[in-house]
Amino acid sequence: MRLAGTLNDAPNVTSASLTYSNSAGHRFVTVLPGVPARRRDDAPRRLRGVIVIVAGVAGSGKTTVGTLLAGRLGWVFADADTFHPRANVERMRRGEPLTDEDRRPWLRAITAWMDERLTAGQSGVITCSALKRSYRAVLLDGRPTATMVLLDVDPDVLRRRVAAREEHFFPRQLLESQLAALEQPSAAEEPRVRGIAGDGDAQEMAAKIIAVLWPSGAPGGEPGGAAS
Ligand SMILES: Nc1ncnc2c1ncn2[C@@H]1O[C@H](COP(=O)(O)OP(=O)(O)O)[C@@H](O)[C@H]1O
Ligand SMILES: [Mg+2]
Numbered sequence: 001m002r003l004a005g006t007l008n009d010a011p012n013v014t015s016a017s018l019t020y021s022n023s024a025g026h027r028f029v030t031v032l033p034g035v036p037a038r039r040r041d042d043a044p045r046r047l048r049g050v051i052v053i054v055a056g057v058a059g060s061g062k063t064t065v066g067t068l069l070a071g072r073l074g075w076v077f078a079d080a081d082t083f084h085p086r087a088n089v090e091r092m093r094r095g096e097p098l099t100d101e102d103r104r105p106w107l108r109a110i111t112a113w114m115d116e117r118l119t120a121g122q123s124g125v126i127t128c129s130a131l132k133r134s135y136r137a138v139l140l141d142g143r144p145t146a147t148m149v150l151l152d153v154d155p156d157v158l159r160r161r162v163a164a165r166e167e168h169f170f171p172r173q174l175l176e177s178q179l180a181a182l183e184q185p186s187a188a189e190e191p192r193v194r195g196i197a198g199d200g201d202a203q204e205m206a207a208k209i210i211a212v213l214w215p216s217g218a219p220g221g222e223p224g225g226a227a228s
Contacts, residue, residue: 048121048122048123049117049118049120049121049122049123049145050123050145050146050147050219051114051117051118051123051124051125051126051143051145051146051147052069052073052075052124052125052126052146052147052148052149052209052213053114053125053126053127053128053130053139053140053146053147053148053149054066054069054125054126054127054128054148054149054151054209055127055128055129055130055131055136055148055149055150055151055193056129056150056151056152056153056198057129057131057153057158057175057178057179057182058129058158058162058174058175058178059153059157059158059159059161059162059165059175060151060152060153060158060198061151061153061161061198061202061205062079062080062127062128062129062151063079063081063127064202065151065198065202065205065206065209066079066125066126066127068202068203068205068206069125069206069209069210070124070125072206072207072210072218073123073125073210073218073219075122075123075124075125076117076122076123076124076125077124077125077126078113078124078125078126078127079126079127080106080110080126080127080128080129081127083106083109083110083113084106085105085106087102088102088103088106092171092174093171095171095173095174097174097177097178097181100134103135107128107135107138107139110126110128110139111138111139113126114126114139114143114146115143118143118145118146123219129178130148130150131178131181131182131183132181132182132183133183133185133189133190136148136185136190136193140192140193146192147192147194147213148192148193148194149193149194149195149196149209149212149213150185150193150194150195150196151196151198151205152195152196152197152198153197153198153199154199155179157199158175158179159172159175162175194212194213196208196209196212
C-alpha cells in the first residue's frame with residue numbers, strides 16, 4: 001500500500017489529509033481533524049498574489065501612503081492616476097467631474113493591472129479613489145486576495161493639502177465634487193473595505209495599514225516586488 005500525506009493548499013486549513021491506495025488501485029482520502037496542517041508557504045512566511053488598493057478622495061494621501069506601504073512590503077506600486085485616458089486628464093484639468101462613463105476605461109485598466117500581478121503570483125499596491133460602492137465592487141469582486149483601505153481624512157485637512165499641491169493636474173474645486181460623490185463604506189456591507197483614519201503622519205499611516213491588515217506581522221517581500 002502506498003501512503004502519502006497531502007496538505008491542502010487553502011489559507012485556513014486546520015486539518016491534514018492522507019491519501020492512500022490499495023493494490024486494486026482504489027484511492028482513499030482520510031481527513032485527520034485536529035492535526036495541524038503545515039501550509040506549504042509557512043516557512044518562510046510569504047504571501048503570493050495579494051493586492052492592496054489604497055482608496056480615498058483627492059489629497060487623502062493615496063499616492064504618498066501607497067508608495068510608502070509598497071516600499072515597506074517590497075511590492076510593486078502603481079498609481080491609478082496614470083491609468084486615466086488623456087481625455088479624462090483634460091476634463092479634470094478643466095475642473096469637470098468625471099462621469100461613470102469616463103471612469104469605465106480607467107477602472108478596466110486598473111483591474112487589468114491587478115489581474116496581471118495576480119496571474120504572475122505577484123503582490124502589489126495600487127491607488128484608486130474608488131469613491132462609489134459600484135467601483136469598489138468592480139475592483140474587488142472575483143479577486144479574493146485583493147483588499148482595500150480607504151483613507152479617511154477631515155475635509156478641511158484635504159482642502160489645505162490639495163491647495164498646497166502645485167504640480168498635480170487636480171484642481172481644488174474637484175475635491176468638493178469628490179467629497180459629494182464619496183459613498184462611505186459600511187463594514188457590514190463591504191467587509192473587504194477598511195476605513196483608516198488618515199490624519200496622521202504618512203509613515204504612521206503605512207504602518208497602521210499593515211497592522212490592520214496583518215495583525216500578526218507584515219508579510220515579507222517577494223521576488224518581483226518593488227525592491228527587485
Ligand atoms: N499623512 C499625511 N500627512 C501630511 N501630509 C500628507 C499626508 N499624506 C499626503 N500628504 C500630502 O498631501 C498632499 C496630497 O497627498 P497625495 O498623496 O498626493 O494624495 P492623493 O494621492 O490621495 O491625491 C501631498 O502634498 C502630500 O505630500
Ligand atoms: Mg494621487
